[in-house]
Structure formats: C-alpha cells, structure tokens
Amino acid sequence: MKIELAQRIRQLPPYLFADIDRKKAELRRQGKDLIDLGIGDPDQPTPGHIVAAMQSAAAEAKYHRYPSYEGMATFRQAAANFYAERFGVRGLDPEREVVALIGSKEGIGHFPVAFVDPGDVVLVPDPGYPVYATWTRFMGGEVHSLRLERNNGFLPDLASVPPAVAERAKVLWINYPNNPTAALATRDFYQSVVEFALQYNIIVASDLAYSEIYYDEPPPSFLEVPGARECGIEFHSLSKTYNMTGWRIGFAVGNAALVGGLGKVKTNVDSGAFEAVQAAAIAAISSPQDCVETIRRTYQERMEVLVTGLRTAGYDVIAPRATFYCLIANPTGYSSAEFAGRLLTEAGIVATPANGFGPGGEGYVRLTVCAPLPRIREAVERVRSLKI
Ligand SMILES: Cc1ncc(COP(=O)(O)O)c(C=O)c1O
Incomplete structure (x- = not known):
C-alpha cells in the first residue's frame, strides 16, 4: 500500500531549524555544554498558589468528566x-464574547x-509566529506578507497593502508584544488597524500572548480602541505570564460572531480544556498579580545582562520593549x-x-532569557571570546 501525505502537509515549507537541531544533537552527544537561548519556554516553575489550586481541583470528581466546549462559566467570567x-x-459578555482555549496556539x-x-x-x-501562515494555507487561503521593518518599529505599513x-x-494578524522582534x-497603531479593517471589511486577529512580559509601560490590548470589538478577536495565553506553557490553557475574547465561529470549530475538534486546569487558571488570573511582577523582574535583570554584555562586545542588539526575546x-x-x-x-x-x-527575519538571530542568570552571564562571556 502506498501511503501519501495530503498536499497541505507536503507543501509545508522545509523545517528551517532542522540543521540547527541536528548540530545541537551532535554537540550534546559529544558532551558539549550548550546554553539554550533558543527556546521560548519559561525555565521557572508555575507559581505555588496556581499549582495548589490545580492539586485540589484535580481531586474533585466533578472535574473528571467531559468539560464544556466553550469553557467553564466561572473561567470565562474570570x-x-x-x-x-x-x-x-x-462589559465583555462571558457567554458570547469569551471562549476557553487549550493554549492560545490551539485557537490561533x-x-x-x-x-x-x-x-x-x-x-x-513577516517575521511572525508561523501558525498564522500555516493554517491560512491549510484552509486554501493566500498569505500576503506584511514586512516588519526595524526602521518602522516592526509595525506593518498598512498603507503599503x-x-x-x-x-x-x-483576516489581518497582529501580534504585540511581538515574537520575534520584541516590539510593542x-x-x-491599533486605531489605524481598526480604520483599515472597517474600510475593507477585514477581521482583525490580535495575538496578545506576551502582554504581561513587559519592561516599562504595560502594553495595551487591541480591544481597548474604539471599533475594535466590531472587527476583532484577541488570543490570550496564560503560558508565558504564569510559567504555564505545559498546562495548555488560554482564551479568546472579542466580537461575539468571531468568538462564536471559533467555538463552532472547537465543538467539532476537541472537548474543551480539563476543568481542573481551568480552575487553576481562574486562580492565576483572579489572584493578586505579584507573582507576575516577580517573573517580569527576573527577565528584566537577565535581559539587562544579555543586552549590555553583547553590546559591550560590539554586537548590534535591538533593545526589547517586552517579551523574553531579543534580536x-x-x-x-x-x-x-x-x-x-x-x-x-x-x-x-x-x-x-x-x-x-519568515524571510523578513533574515539579518537577525533571536535569543531568549529563559535560562538562569549565571548561564546568561556565561553566554555573554562565550560570545565575547568568539572571534567574529
Ligand atoms: C506569538 C505567540 N503566540 C502564541 C503562542 C502560543 O502560546 P500558547 O499556545 O502556549 O498559549 C506563542 C508560543 O510561543 C507565541 O510565541
């Protein structure tokens, strides 16, 4: 029997990290001490009060059955x-304007x-989180790339479309704080996005996964600006904010027709997020947010060491405004x-x-600060002694 992958999978672009992954595996086999600043995954544990909420929720039989598709009413209200x-x-209506996600990637x-x-x-x-383009192509859609340029603060120039x-x-995808550029x-800008979207009848899908990892002013939500709730949906994640990447929980909020459409797909795909995880997520977003301040300070301290160290070594580092990435x-x-x-x-x-x-990322490498401070210091020392 001949087993053939579907066109949509065969047409996926080649995996760009394959070469690095192969080299990484080879160096590890040789016993080389690698400092991994490649991965966007918090190295610290989930705060204790969230873990405790999960522990008690996991013991409750009422959470052991199929969850509701759209998420628990209490989670959506939270x-x-x-x-x-x-x-x-x-005034977001938890029933019509909020849906729970199994991580924001699932909803995106x-x-x-x-x-x-x-x-x-x-x-x-472009550059951008690859899922936007991949699923556009899966659906037979046509990707039109919007270049994010350094001299434009990595914001797309909508007038150039x-x-x-x-x-x-x-649909128009936007993502600020941005991965990989760390721009805000x-x-x-959001107001100009609304005007553009309403002029051309375009849905705005805003990815706000990094909203709480910032270094000065808290970044705004797209939904704050007038008109956004007419055309937009926003994807929110608990992954980065509370070191919960492994828990798979997020939510989408916004225009009821957009949230409802996504909900309809989900009723045909998954059966919702484990309700004990939703209970823990309620504890995360409803409790005082001191743990997030601590997480932010940790990244900020690491980022200062990385950015200052690399600049002193003569590298051109783009100062991150938010996220745990820098270019x-x-x-x-x-x-x-x-x-x-x-x-x-x-x-x-x-x-x-x-x-x-995306090709727009050529010219840069991305480093993360998802590693302990001594490892970041060590990385800076190693780069300093590199003869480039
Ligand atoms: C820009 C962006 N959006 C969304 C996600 C997905 O996060 P999650 O599915 O953990 O909520 C990521 C993960 O790295 C990301 O970088």
Whole structure:
C-alpha cells in the first residue's frame, strides 16, 4: 500500500531549524555544554498558589468528566474580569464574547477554519509566529506578507497593502508584544488597524500572548480602541505570564460572531480544556498579580545582562520593549543561519535564526532569557571570546 501525505502537509515549507537541531544533537552527544537561548519556554516553575489550586481541583470528581466546549462559566467570567481590570475593556459578555482555549496556539490554528475560504487573502506579519501562515494555507487561503521593518518599529505599513489585495483580505494578524522582534504597538497603531479593517471589511486577529512580559509601560490590548470589538478577536495565553506553557490553557475574547465561529470549530475538534486546569487558571488570573511582577523582574535583570554584555562586545542588539526575546543583528557578511551556526558550534549557544519566522527575519538571530542568570552571564562571556 502506498501511503501519501495530503498536499497541505507536503507543501509545508522545509523545517528551517532542522540543521540547527541536528548540530545541537551532535554537540550534546559529544558532551558539549550548550546554553539554550533558543527556546521560548519559561525555565521557572508555575507559581505555588496556581499549582495548589490545580492539586485540589484535580481531586474533585466533578472535574473528571467531559468539560464544556466553550469553557467553564466561572473561567470565562474570570477572563472577562481580567480584561476589565487589566485593559479597561469592560462589559465583555462571558457567554458570547469569551471562549476557553487549550493554549492560545490551539485557537490561533483553528480560527481560520471558521473564517478563511479557499482563495481568501490573509495578511500575515513577516517575521511572525508561523501558525498564522500555516493554517491560512491549510484552509486554501493566500498569505500576503506584511514586512516588519526595524526602521518602522516592526509595525506593518498598512498603507503599503495594495487596495486590490486589501479588498480580497479576510483576516489581518497582529501580534504585540511581538515574537520575534520584541516590539510593542501603540494605541494609535491599533486605531489605524481598526480604520483599515472597517474600510475593507477585514477581521482583525490580535495575538496578545506576551502582554504581561513587559519592561516599562504595560502594553495595551487591541480591544481597548474604539471599533475594535466590531472587527476583532484577541488570543490570550496564560503560558508565558504564569510559567504555564505545559498546562495548555488560554482564551479568546472579542466580537461575539468571531468568538462564536471559533467555538463552532472547537465543538467539532476537541472537548474543551480539563476543568481542573481551568480552575487553576481562574486562580492565576483572579489572584493578586505579584507573582507576575516577580517573573517580569527576573527577565528584566537577565535581559539587562544579555543586552549590555553583547553590546559591550560590539554586537548590534535591538533593545526589547517586552517579551523574553531579543534580536541581534548578524555581523557583516553573515546570514542568520551562519551566525546561529557559529554561535552554536564555537560558543555552545543555541540561538534561533530569525528567518525561521519568515524571510523578513533574515539579518537577525533571536535569543531568549529563559535560562538562569549565571548561564546568561556565561553566554555573554562565550560570545565575547568568539572571534567574529
Ligand atoms: C506569538 C505567540 N503566540 C502564541 C503562542 C502560543 O502560546 P500558547 O499556545 O502556549 O498559549 C506563542 C508560543 O510561543 C507565541 O510565541
């Protein structure tokens, strides 16, 4: 029997990190001490009060059955309250305007199933989180890339979208605080997004996974600006905020038709997030947020060591405004893959070539501070002694 992958899987672009992964495995086999600054996964544990909430919820038989598709009413209410308190986005209807997700990636992937038909254009940031483009293509949609340029603060230039493309566009993805550039959006930018979206009848899908990992002002939500709730949905995650990447819990909020469409897909795919995890998530977003302040301070301290250290060593580092990522410009004459390759083989540092997030990332590697401070210091020392 001949087993053939579907076209959509065969057409996936080649895995850009394959070469780095192979080298990483080989170096580890040789016993080399690698400092992994490649992965965007918090190294610290989930705060104790959240773990404790999960422990007691896990023992409750009422949580052992199938969850509701859209999420527990108490979790959706807690999410609506969080939006009111943190962003001033008041009056979200937990029944119609909030849906629980099994991590925000699940919702981001499934959203186009509800709203993208074959031939629809989807406006996708480049560089950007790969799931936006992948699921657009899975649905037969057409990706129109929006370049994020350093000289524009890594914000897309919506005026550069040809009107003929904008007319055919169904969805626009935005993601601030941004992975991989660590850039922020302003409310003025969000206002211009609303105007563009309403002019061309485009759905705005905002990915706010990093909203709580910031270094000065708390970043706004897209839904704060007038008109956003007419055209937008926002994907929120507990993963990065509370060191909960392994728990798989997030939520989407926004326009009821958009939330409802996503919910309809989900009723045909999954059976909701484990309710004990939702109970722990309620504890996370409803309790005082001191643990998040501690998490932010930890990243900030690490980031200062990394950025200052690399700059002193002569590297061009783009100061991150938020997230636990930062971009380093490639030294002259190096591609992102070559620079990341040398960091790995000669300094034992795992970095991500930023072109893994789209061709717009060429010119940079991305480092994270998801490693203890002494390891970050060690990484800086190793880069200093590298002859590039
Ligand atoms: C920009 C962005 N959005 C969404 C996610 C998904 O996070 P999760 O599914 O853990 O909520 C990630 C994870 O790295 C991300 O970088």
